Amino acid sequence: MHSDGSQRLRRQRSPVKEELMAEMLLVGSKTKEALKAHNCNVGGDALPALNMVVHWYIEQAAKRAAANGRKTVRAHDFMLG
Numbered sequence: 001m002h003s004d005g006s007q008r009l010r011r012q013r014s015p016v017k018e019e020l021m022a023e024m025l026l027v028g029s030k031t032k033e034a035l036k037a038h039n040c041n042v043g044g045d046a047l048p049a050l051n052m053v054v055h056w057y058i059e060q061a062a063k064r065a066a067a068n069g070r071k072t073v074r075a076h077d078f079m080l081g
Helices: 015-020 028-036 046-067
Strands: none
Touching: 028 046
16 A cells, blocks of 8 residues: 555566576577577567477477376477478
């Protein structure tokens, strides 16, 4: 409550923002180094976007393993197509 007695509504986080804030699984310096080896500059939004892709691949692999009755994710669970 504010000093004037009114209540302030808490802003809820958007799902997109929460997804952008997913735990970083990449080593930033190594990822940038790998991209620069291809003569590319690295934008400030590149690593968080790539991190989201990695999270998506992990989720898909886990789903595939579960669909095949396994708890163990194997290399072929990351193959798409």
